[in-house]
Amino acid sequence: MIVEISVVPIGVGESLSSYVSEALKVIREKGVKYQLNPMGTVLEVDSFSELGELLDEIRCRLEEMGAPRIYVVVKADWRKKATDMEHKVKAVEEKLRS
Amino acid sequence: MIVEISVVPIGVGESLSSYVSEALKVIREKGVKYQLNPMGTVLEVDSFSELGELLDEIRCRLEEMGAPRIYVVVKADWRKKATDMEHKVKAVEEKLRS
Amino acid sequence: MIVEISVVPIGVGESLSSYVSEALKVIREKGVKYQLNPMGTVLEVDSFSELGELLDEIRCRLEEMGAPRIYVVVKADWRKKATDMEHKVKAVEEKLRS
Amino acid sequence: MIVEISVVPIGVGESLSSYVSEALKVIREKGVKYQLNPMGTVLEVDSFSELGELLDEIRCRLEEMGAPRIYVVVKADWRKKATDMEHKVKAVEEKLRS
Numbered sequence: 001m002i003v004e005i006s007v008v009p010i011g012v013g014e015s016l017s018s019y020v021s022e023a024l025k026v027i028r029e030k031g032v033k034y035q036l037n038p039m040g041t042v043l044e045v046d047s048f049s050e051l052g053e054l055l056d057e058i059r060c061r062l063e064e065m066g067a068p069r070i071y072v073v074v075k076a077d078w079r080k081k082a083t084d085m086e087h088k089v090k091a092v093e094e095k096l097r098s
Numbered sequence: 099m100i101v102e103i104s105v106v107p108i109g110v111g112e113s114l115s116s117y118v119s120e121a122l123k124v125i126r127e128k129g130v131k132y133q134l135n136p137m138g139t140v141l142e143v144d145s146f147s148e149l150g151e152l153l154d155e156i157r158c159r160l161e162e163m164g165a166p167r168i169y170v171v172v173k174a175d176w177r178k179k180a181t182d183m184e185h186k187v188k189a190v191e192e193k194l195r196s
Numbered sequence: 197m198i199v200e201i202s203v204v205p206i207g208v209g210e211s212l213s214s215y216v217s218e219a220l221k222v223i224r225e226k227g228v229k230y231q232l233n234p235m236g237t238v239l240e241v242d243s244f245s246e247l248g249e250l251l252d253e254i255r256c257r258l259e260e261m262g263a264p265r266i267y268v269v270v271k272a273d274w275r276k277k278a279t280d281m282e283h284k285v286k287a288v289e290e291k292l293r294s
Numbered sequence: 295m296i297v298e299i300s301v302v303p304i305g306v307g308e309s310l311s312s313y314v315s316e317a318l319k320v321i322r323e324k325g326v327k328y329q330l331n332p333m334g335t336v337l338e339v340d341s342f343s344e345l346g347e348l349l350d351e352i353r354c355r356l357e358e359m360g361a362p363r364i365y366v367v368v369k370a371d372w373r374k375k376a377t378d379m380e381h382k383v384k385a386v387e388e389k390l391r392s
Contacts, residue, residue, distance in 0.1 A: 010206065037331045037383070048149075048157065069179075071173070073172070073173055073269055076169070076171075081308075086332075088311075088332040088333075089332055106304065116291050118291075133234070136285055138236075140233055190213045248342040248346020249343050249346065264375065265374065266370075268372070277363075
């Protein structure tokens with residue numbers, strides 16, 4: 001399943017990049033395949049449960065950094081037919097060229 | 099933690115209300131406090147892991163109904179200071195009246 | 197068209213209710229039909245252009261209040277067949293009872 | 295302002311890539327700077343009004359393709375201090391290396 005997460009700590013000032021990079025460290029530690037973009041991080045996970053555990057760890061790490069409140073947005077694209085990040089982009093790009 | 103979920107089955111036609119109501123049945127079966135609105139369902143959960151398990155059950159139920167693909171959007175508002183759905187709305191409404 | 201907006205000012209501290217209520221004042225001033233919930237505000241608008249102008253006004257108002265950065269999430273459900281907030285919820289609730 | 299849009303036509307079957315590529319064609323025709331990723335398209339726009347007009351054009355194009363219903367998700371990051379897509383990612387990657 002392909003998902004995108006955006007983690008927005010609140011109450012820690014205007015600059016959030018150190019919190020976002022800490023979240024990426026958790027993702028790396030878990031060995032999850034990811035792709036960073038300017039508005040979020042796209043991941044490949046097997047289930048919402050796996051995603052939930054990952055988000056709890058990220059939330060703990062950011063709380064330890066002092067974040068009193070964290071706003072999170074998740075977009076998920078579950079599909080019975082197996083797919084991955086590369087195929088999704090490739091399918092669109094092929095149609096763009098046609 | 100207060101979250102809002104939107105479940106959008108793809109490949110099952112234009113009308114989605116029977117799928118959304120099935121998702122609400124799963125939420126009810128789990129005894130999770132919820133509030134339906136025209137663009138999603140707000141829930142109170144203890145963790146992202148609890149949310150993940152709930153979403154996996156919803157995903158299974160909709161797959162059983164024939165949905166080959168499901169798009170899900172989650173917005174979550176975690177806060178160290180305990181809060182609930184009613185307090186969040188009340189805090190805004192009080193400021194509206196002032 | 198039915199949309200839901202969430203406005204999250206960043207860099208103004210942990211409590212956001214005064215900013216959210218100011219956003220609602222802009223919506224009221226514009227005479228847009230709305231419904232507040234714990235994770236956002238559902239609106240009925242005629243087009244994305246109308247929504248865009250509304251969001252620009254909200255952004256200006258919050259900037260005037262001192263917000264240096266604002267995170268906004270919009271979910272929109274455009275449908276050729278006319279519908280409204282009440283019908284969307286009613287369609288789901290009817291299926292819940294059946 | 296940096297935004298990410300996800301356009302999800304409903305009622306047109308399971309495969310959406312031809313609709314997403316059509317949306318990208320509209321973005322290209324408008325000369326808007328964009329970056330495609332597996333869960334959306336990140337754009338740089340000057341205002342929500344500009345974004346609204348762009349989304350109306352995309353909605354019209356997809357309606358012409360036969361989509362009876364379109365679900366859209368927008369995440370926007372407005373910041374008083376000028377920034378761009380590259381700087382946002384670079385700020386995070388630098389912290390990852392430190």
